[in-house]
Amino acid sequence: MTATIWWTIAGCAVVTAVIKGVGPVALGGREIPARMTGVITLMAPALLAALVLTSTFAVRDEWHVGAHTVGVAVGGVILVRRGPLVLAVAAAVGVTALLRALT
Amino acid sequence: MPRHPDPTGPDRTASLRAGFRAALPYAAVGFLLSMSFGIFARDAGFSAVAVVVMSAIVFAGSAQFAAVTILASGGTAGAAVAAAALMNSRFLPMGIAIGPSMPGRAPWRAAQGQAIVDASWAMANRGDGTFDRWFLFGSTAPQYVSWVAGGLLGALGGDVFGDTSRLGLDAIYPTFFLALVIAEVKDRTTLAVAVAGGLVALALVQVAPAGVPVLAASLVALWGLRRRPEEAA
Known part of the structure; x- marks a missing residue:
């Protein structure tokens, strides 16, 4: 596990540095093809939503609903109603902690 | 030629300072997020040193969470790095857009590109296709410091906070990313x-x-x- 962790850290550092470094140098200032931009701009919403749903409704490889599911849902309602991020995060943490204290 | 010349002298300092001030709210939220990353990564089996090293040399929140989520669910290092690379793919068009505003030889431009993070890139955009790179550097600096500091606090969280799951801190990460999804x-x-x-x-x-x-x-x-x-x- 320790080796896996360090290989992951090294790999993440290299791919992040390469991706951030290639952009300003690539294409010599020319435009990126529009179809490629279309895919890349959709990458963030697809992956971020996958992280949100799997971390809210699953634990490891099992579907699971717990106190933090309710907390994140409360935070989500605040966000959708255009409330501030800090308030949404505080509410999510508070509701989760409260439910765990009661159970 | 960009319509705006690259700032020099006092204008350069003014850009750096303006970027620094504008980034402080993001640095504050980044601190909380990084702290929750530290707690999350410790739960996934990371040592405190591994957490701080990762935050210091990767410095990409969503990629770090994606990689550690995959390791926590039992995935391989390859799958974790692939997820991080896909998550970071957005930096490619962002870097291409800022390229003409970063003068110098290729290696020097690639080095300057390391300062690209979402909030800095968006705020350094002058809205006419050019970027103020000094504003970018100024706004990334406090975010980097708070990211590493938050990771350190989170990594030591078990000792500082006791049982972190009772505090509900694991709800920070999905809520923050939900905010990013809504923004996307x-x-x-x-x-x-x-x-x-x-x-x-x-x-x-x-x-x-x-x-x-x-x-x-x-x-x-x-x-x-x-x-x-x-x-x-």
Whole structure:
């Protein structure tokens, strides 16, 4: 596990540095093809939503609903109603902690 | 030639300072997020040193969370790094856009590109296709410091806070990323892709090998190939 962790850290550092470094140098200032931009701009919403749903409704490889599911849902309602991020995060943490204290 | 010349002398200092001030709210939220990353990574089996090293040399929140999520579910280092690379793919068009505003030889421009993070890039955009690179450097600096400091505090969290799960700190990460998803949803296409990506991952959780569900969600982004250039947001 320790080796896996360090290989992951090294790999993440290299791919992040390469991706951030290639952009300003690539294409010599020319435009990126529009179809490629279309895919890349959709990458963030697809992956971020996958992280949100799997971390809210699953634990490891099992579907699971717990106190933090309710907390994140409360935070989500605040966000959708255009409330501030800090308030949404505080509410999510508070509701989760409260439910765990009661159970 | 860019319409705005690269700032020099006092203008350069003014840009750096303006960027620094504008980034302070993001640095504050980044501190909380990084702290929750530290706690999350410790739970996934990371040592405190590994957490701090990762935050210091990767410095990409969503990529770090994606990689550690995959390791925590039992995935391989390869799957974790692939997820991080896909998550970071957005820095490619961001870097291409800022390229003409970063003078110098290729290696020096690549080095300056390391300062690109979402909030800094967006704020350094002058809105006319040019970027103020000094504003970018000024705004990335406090975010980097708070990111590493938050990671350090989170990594030591077990000692500082006691039982962190009782405090509900594991709710920070999904809530913060939900905020990013909501910010990304600008039209029906992005909404549909976000919902589809999330459901694909969740549907695969119980049946696919660890790491695959999140990676599979990226396939939904191929929908972008269908979009016509004038529709691109």
